[in-house]
Amino acid sequence: MILYTHGQHAQIGTFGSYLSSYTEILSRDYDRFLDCYKRLNTNPLGAGPVGGTSIAINRIRTTELLGFDSIHSNSIDATSSRDWAVEFAFNCAILMANMSRITADLLEWSAVEFGYVELADEYASSSSIMPQKKNPSTLELLRGKTSEAYSALIELLTMVKGVPSGYYQDLQQTKVTLWRTVDNTQACLYVMTGIMSTLKVKPDKMWKQVDGSFTSAVELAETLVMDAGLSFRESYKISAEIVNQVIKEGKTLKAITPIDVENVTQRLFNKRVIVTNSMIEEATDPKKSLLRRASLGCPNPDEIKKLHKENELKLKENKSILKNKKTAIDDALSSLHKLAKTYLD
Amino acid sequence: MILYTHGQHAQIGTFGSYLSSYTEILSRDYDRFLDCYKRLNTNPLGAGPVGGTSIAINRIRTTELLGFDSIHSNSIDATSSRDWAVEFAFNCAILMANMSRITADLLEWSAVEFGYVELADEYASSSSIMPQKKNPSTLELLRGKTSEAYSALIELLTMVKGVPSGYYQDLQQTKVTLWRTVDNTQACLYVMTGIMSTLKVKPDKMWKQVDGSFTSAVELAETLVMDAGLSFRESYKISAEIVNQVIKEGKTLKAITPIDVENVTQRLFNKRVIVTNSMIEEATDPKKSLLRRASLGCPNPDEIKKLHKENELKLKENKSILKNKKTAIDDALSSLHKLAKTYLD
């Protein structure tokens, strides 16, 4: 598959490396929620209307019984602060921004001009007027929903800025906005999971586009640096000159010969270099050039496999953390119910 | 000092409990930056234009030399993601929202109607037209600057949503926005530090306002629960009835007697309770009622002192974390410069 920068063909990549990038991105999104949880799962009960109470409430005991991790101590802070809510909404917003970027990619790649992917029928719709169309409606609606997440964040930021210290009823509405954006984000994650797990990926279309492209130009330049002893400044100009020649002749980079490269080098820099057939081939054959890619985290399938293993471990760990948090709350609530029952009996 | 809810007199508090609330709030702001740093101090070098490079770059070594904590692994992610920048801008925005709330409080409290605080002359300005005025200009400008922090966040959110995967030059402008909001936030913190450390606080004005208020009404109700065995539902109504009587007679709560309370209780609930002078006094004397306040984190000076000790420890720890992070970067850069010099010699 071709990777783009500036909307133009850049380098050869793989769909796996694309998916792997979102594993990392979504993992950061997850970490943000985890970080927020520390600030969010704190007990405000016992703060009174704003200045606490003279009734002897044991806040440590209520914290335990309600499954909170810690106490939201200062009574003014506990009643008037909603930064934790805004942070949660921000985490939803940036997660949805990432969802939006995935939908933009898939929308483009499902256009006739690319054809890299095809949405499953249950995630597409037909046109009421144009018989030939398959519309990726779920992707468009998902992209639209990102706006809702942004708007919820702005709504909360505007609310909290509007109130001085002390409880104000404006804050009551933070809940409505928070519920709306949580529902929205959850629904979008659910739909995205469905879209990705039913997506038809078309490697043949990806290869076809790579074949006719000039994305190997940078590999050619790098080869000349490593195997022919040129500086990148020189090899960049040589590679550019060759791309121009080949385009003029209506050919692709596969058509070039060692002699072509040697001649251009001679002409531009008055240098004699020896270029072999295998150097050309390693640089211009998409599969070989991918395997030559050496930097940690690059789309070379070996690198992606390594990343994938690390990410699987991290996922496992994250799932376990989540499970523990859920269990802690469930256990606390169950104790609470038992205790409450003793008062009723 | 009076604590407000709904813009109305609520309960008696202290300026110390107010300051303590912001110690906790700003501590969460600090934690958010610390959390963000994990996602931000990661090394993108070696990701190439988007798909890595076939040149053998040692990303572990460059990470070490540049003082990063870890590698931004996937090359597509490393070149196209800016969520860490948006998160940083959000942290500035919520911090500035908190600054804005402080300025709103101080603006109100420096008005003639309150007079709780007075800005030092160097943070105020005179009016060009009205001879009698001392304008809290720095507070107003600070509040205005919060808008800049919000706008920077929206600017970055809009930018990142606009680009599909792969590097796009839109992302170049994230830096300009980020620099702007960092400069802005730093300047505001600096000014706020100056304002707070030179602020004239006027306890006499605070006490005067407490004295004429009805903020002890809730304490009276709570006393009736604890010392006279009434339910809160009953004591609330009794206390409310007494407040109404006292207002009608143009007096304050200090004027009430045990008999008043006993009579109202008899009339409203047909119950005989015994109310003592000391019960009334403990409830309606501002200082005594503050000391009766018992819940963890309430404005009772003893509670605030406890919180203050915890917060001082946390501050010390945070300063040490920050120092270590700075040292790590300094050490790495110094090694880098030494290494670079060996190539030049």
Added chain:
Amino acid sequence: MILYTHGQHAQIGTFGSYLSSYTEILSRDYDRFLDCYKRLNTNPLGAGPVGGTSIAINRIRTTELLGFDSIHSNSIDATSSRDWAVEFAFNCAILMANMSRITADLLEWSAVEFGYVELADEYASSSSIMPQKKNPSTLELLRGKTSEAYSALIELLTMVKGVPSGYYQDLQQTKVTLWRTVDNTQACLYVMTGIMSTLKVKPDKMWKQVDGSFTSAVELAETLVMDAGLSFRESYKISAEIVNQVIKEGKTLKAITPIDVENVTQRLFNKRVIVTNSMIEEATDPKKSLLRRASLGCPNPDEIKKLHKENELKLKENKSILKNKKTAIDDALSSLHKLAKTYLD
């Protein structure tokens, strides 16, 4: 009533001049909706999916039948543009910002420290815990609702930026957002109308605050310019000096005598001026100083009455414009139904 700038006492004003300012502000809000209507009430029918249709549709006739004022001509524009929706949402947002400013004023003025106004009981609520409180809940909720209007605007701006030319289903969600903000804004206008028409205004409290204030200082300075031939630079300093003296002595401006002013002038500028009792009185008596205020649109009741007459005329005109627009749509729909019936018969 005292008018504030920088949160400090500035000049004497009247509640009438305050209300008059919002007549002007809300009139601009109204004009914005009227301007938007030109761009909004245009007929997109007949634009096909994006490129029109070969079926002979008479767009002039459908425009007439549907009660549109004009045709949204270009078929690509008609299907892909939503700027009119965003403009409408902006008009709601700025209207709500103005609502929010009114609520901030009323919230402050209903605090004990001011007591200028009192909400009718049906627009306030009692505290569940503090017997003495009357909470201006509707004001707080109204202020909170402004955030919704802002968020709807951002939601729509984000949506329209996200789609290239040509219809995309993201645009379908503009409707949901638009409906939400229209409902919200309408409800808030309805509640605000109720609040304002039942508001208890307390002129005695307003006068009491004026009496003890130094808001006449600027009038004193202006009097010295007009009646004693001093420059404003001089009279400003003299007035400031007198304010300081009076404050030191714990008095108000009413206590000063002509001799005081003459002495300060002599001391500061070595000038002899003649100051009369009536000059002092005209400057420091709140009512007299208000009537001396001469500039068009100032709080002098005569000026406000003039503005009020103009605004009443404008309101009448606006009501008539609105009625005509409603009638035009009703007439068109009624013709349409009649016509449709002829096909069914």
Added chain:
Amino acid sequence: MILYTHGQHAQIGTFGSYLSSYTEILSRDYDRFLDCYKRLNTNPLGAGPVGGTSIAINRIRTTELLGFDSIHSNSIDATSSRDWAVEFAFNCAILMANMSRITADLLEWSAVEFGYVELADEYASSSSIMPQKKNPSTLELLRGKTSEAYSALIELLTMVKGVPSGYYQDLQQTKVTLWRTVDNTQACLYVMTGIMSTLKVKPDKMWKQVDGSFTSAVELAETLVMDAGLSFRESYKISAEIVNQVIKEGKTLKAITPIDVENVTQRLFNKRVIVTNSMIEEATDPKKSLLRRASLGCPNPDEIKKLHKENELKLKENKSILKNKKTAIDDALSSLHKLAKTYLD
């Protein structure tokens, strides 16, 4: 050229109809600025600090001398309202949103997969690492700049919401934000003008894409309605069935014959219709089908020419309005300078 909906091939259009759509869109943007000017070019001078002045200032005369169209009457409104500034910023924001949509279109169309347009060299840049690339940097930067316009709007909305009635120094910062967004928007319009006037448009690439597409399917369905007496419901299904057949056979719509259509109609609806060669040709030949397009404002070149004439008239009129407004201000300022000189002489 192909028009898209849902990111998929929809109907045949022309580049002219695309440009015409933006003539209409930008004309609305212009109208919004014109509407705003009414609320913006009003004279606040003479409003004093907030409550006017007792000095006899002639506000009608200063309005005339300063080139304002009318007086910002109420002194409280004149000093504390900035809705006109926010409206101006909104007008910039929606204009920039439209700029952003144009850049998104051009970015896509300058990708290899489309090749409809090519940026002039002075508006593109080369890649520092990839020899084959021509990066449409100005488009990307323009798209990024839209975020600035959005952020300026939010900044102003947040500022005005934050202040109660009466002047507050927060409002001073509205100017900085306004200047920033005016400069930004002007620069972007300037660059966009350069991009569009030097853009290389490639009709051959547009035709090539039309030729292999199924965008005539809707025309075929419409032809069957008009010339063969079928309902749209029937013709839609017939057309869809034929598209599917043709795709299966790896052909385009040009390959179908009258018999094909007659057979499918017979099979699906058991109806006998007569289809002629010319019916097929008119529906499937891109040029002919464009000329058949009949609805007002559709991409039929005749319709676009009509729109163009109207838009040229409107442009001429707008230019003349703008010139008059400029002249009015210039004349006023020149009178003012002459008058000022008489005082100096």
